[in-house]
Amino acid sequence: MTQDILIRAEQLYRYYSGHCAVKNVSFDVRRGEILGFLGPNGAGKTTTMQILAGSLAPSSGQVRINDFDLLDKPKQAKQGLGYLPETPPLYRELTVTEYLAFCARLNRIPRNQQAGAIASAINRCGLKKVSKRLIGNLSKGYQQRVGIAQAIIHSPSVIILDEPTVGLDPIQIREIRELIRELAQKHSVILSTHILPEVQAICDRVQIINQGELVLTDTIAGLSQRMEATSILVRFDAPPTTEALMSIKGVTSVEREEDGRFRLRYQPDKQDPVEELVRRTVDKGWHLRELTPERRTLEEIFVAITQTETSQEPVLL
Numbered sequence: 001m002t003q004d005i006l007i008r009a010e011q012l013y014r015y016y017s018g019h020c021a022v023k024n025v026s027f028d029v030r031r032g033e034i035l036g037f038l039g040p041n042g043a044g045k046t047t048t049m050q051i052l053a054g055s056l057a058p059s060s061g062q063v064r065i066n067d068f069d070l071l072d073k074p075k076q077a078k079q080g081l082g083y084l085p086e087t088p089p090l091y092r093e094l095t096v097t098e099y100l101a102f103c104a105r106l107n108r109i110p111r112n113q114q115a116g117a118i119a120s121a122i123n124r125c126g127l128k129k130v131s132k133r134l135i136g137n138l139s140k141g142y143q144q145r146v147g148i149a150q151a152i153i154h155s156p157s158v159i160i161l162d163e164p165t166v167g168l169d170p171i172q173i174r175e176i177r178e179l180i181r182e183l184a185q186k187h188s189v190i191l192s193t194h195i196l197p198e199v200q201a202i203c204d205r206v207q208i209i210n211q212g213e214l215v216l217t218d219t220i221a222g223l224s225q226r227m228e229a230t231s232i233l234v235r236f237d238a239p240p241t242t243e244a245l246m247s248i249k250g251v252t253s254v255e256r257e258e259d260g261r262f263r264l265r266y267q268p269d270k271q272d273p274v275e276e277l278v279r280r281t282v283d284k285g286w287h288l289r290e291l292t293p294e295r296r297t298l299e300e301i302f303v304a305i306t307q308t309e310t311s312q313e314p315v316l317l
């Protein structure tokens with residue numbers, strides 16, 4: 001395992017009384033990256049995160065953190081990892097400082113370094129002005145910050161954040177995303193979420209999980225490429241027949257819209273039909289009025305991938 005790979009998950013499976021929640025999941029987390037773990041509810045994100053964090057044993061498969069096997073060397077492996085579960089493990093009756101002091105002891109931070117670690121976590125998570133308040137009285141956004149503070153208190157190389165913005169208002173969401181970006185300067189981050197724009201806004205790389213299987217791994221740039229146009233909308237003054245449009249090389253389907261426009265679909269990596277369409281328009285006198293490429297949204301890609309029947313092979317669009 002090279003130094004740049006901080007987590008390596010290999011062929012993870014997890015069964016819940018016969019139901020396979022995680023199927024053959026393998027991936028790496030590299031130094032300095034924010035990896036988005038994206039999937040609909042029930043896809044297996046939390047189960048995978050719990051396995052990585054060592055709080056749930058896989059039915060089979062292996063996790064190495066900083067080159068320590070999570071099963072053989074759990075203490076050393078877990079030292080490299082901070083975990084914010086979907087429901088943060090907060091004690092509402094403790095103040096922020098008291099709670100973080102407890103977490104520092106739990107993470108076996110040497111006694112003479114505990115005060116420094118607590119102060120640093122408080123600072124980095126923007127908790128200074130609420131450090132003496134009871135956690136139960138804080139807003140959901142601040143409680144989430146406390147949850148993140150406990151995940152970074154021992155300076156792990158990787159932080160796992162499971163749905164960190166669920167239940168927050170839009171301003172809190174922006175603040176937590178900003179905090180995650182700041183944290184990523186020092187730690188690698190795995191961000192588990194079902195929110196596509198969140199991945200686009202924060203992550204470098206994305207993995208999509210559906211029904212327990214990874215169905216796509218790509219960079220955010222690669223994902224943007226997948227969003228390139230796969231259809232165009234065209235309007236003519238003297239419209240041709242649908243059949244005439246279908247006969248253009250590269251066109252895979254033609255739909256007539258109610259407003260008289262046509263939607264021509266094509267495969268992005270195959271023949272681009274636009275040049276021939278324009279040539280024919282001129283030759284046949286169709287009088288082209290409008291030609292608009294339609295970009296696929298991330299949502300459409302997500303739906304296309306996750307609605308595909310689960311197959312043995314990763315589905316690449």
Ligand SMILES: Nc1ncnc2c1ncn2[C@@H]1O[C@H](COP(=O)(O)OP(=O)(O)OP(=O)(O)O)[C@@H](O)[C@H]1O
Binds near residue numbers: 040194
């Ligand atoms: N303790 C459990 N016992 C039985 N089935 C479980 C258990 N935990 C999860 N499952 C099932 O395993 C599958 C994956 O669940 P998981 O919580 O990992 O998904 P998820 O992607 O995190 O979804 P969500 O965002 O809704 O939590 C689901 O079908 C879920 O019902």
